[in-house]
Amino acid sequence: MRKLKLQMGVSVDGFVSRPESESWISEWDEQLWRFTADLIETSDTILLGRGMTPEFMTYWEEAANKPEDQEFRIAKLLVDMPKIVFSQTINEVAGLNSRVENGPLVEAVTQLKQQPGKDLIVYGGIGFVSSLIENGLIDEFHFFVHPFAFGGGGRIFKSLVPLKHEASTAYECGIVVNSYILDNNQT
Numbered sequence: 001m002r003k004l005k006l007q008m009g010v011s012v013d014g015f016v017s018r019p020e021s022e023s024w025i026s027e028w029d030e031q032l033w034r035f036t037a038d039l040i041e042t043s044d045t046i047l048l049g050r051g052m053t054p055e056f057m058t059y060w061e062e063a064a065n066k067p068e069d070q071e072f073r074i075a076k077l078l079v080d081m082p083k084i085v086f087s088q089t090i091n092e093v094a095g096l097n098s099r100v101e102n103g104p105l106v107e108a109v110t111q112l113k114q115q116p117g118k119d120l121i122v123y124g125g126i127g128f129v130s131s132l133i134e135n136g137l138i139d140e141f142h143f144f145v146h147p148f149a150f151g152g153g154g155r156i157f158k159s160l161v162p163l164k165h166e167a168s169t170a171y172e173c174g175i176v177v178n179s180y181i182l183d184n185n186q187t
Contacts, residue, residue, distance in 0.1 A: 003119045003139035007039060010143045015153035016126060026146045029173040033070060039142060040077045044118035049128025050087035057095035086128060109137045126154045133161060140181050147174040
């Protein structure tokens, strides 16, 4: 069965968004770009929530047209990969290689995980990721911990979720990637 992997930026105090709209994402170094590309290449489908899809599509489709930029390799991977946008309110979405899934979340994701192929990767948003977590659908968590504390903001965990630590890697840019798997053996 394919795994569903989450890649998400988070502050050191556990928030995935700020109350203010200011950007807070740190600059990445070459090793972090390489780690991210390797993570993406283990997957063949991206899952997205409706709310963040327009920004995600616009950003990465523009970056895929700039071969001189450091983001180009990642952008090409993301743009070329099929994307499934989960929504109960829309039936189509603008963006290359994308389609909308209107069916029940648990059934749709479970069916995707049972199909042959590489793993699935999810990029958010908060409500969508929270629903995946609440339903035990995410198998791997890759948190990109940025060197900021917010003191408030959006969170993706609403209750206790048992995780097993797999790896931590600190990068020169100040970001630490903490990787976990869902630990179904804990109560």
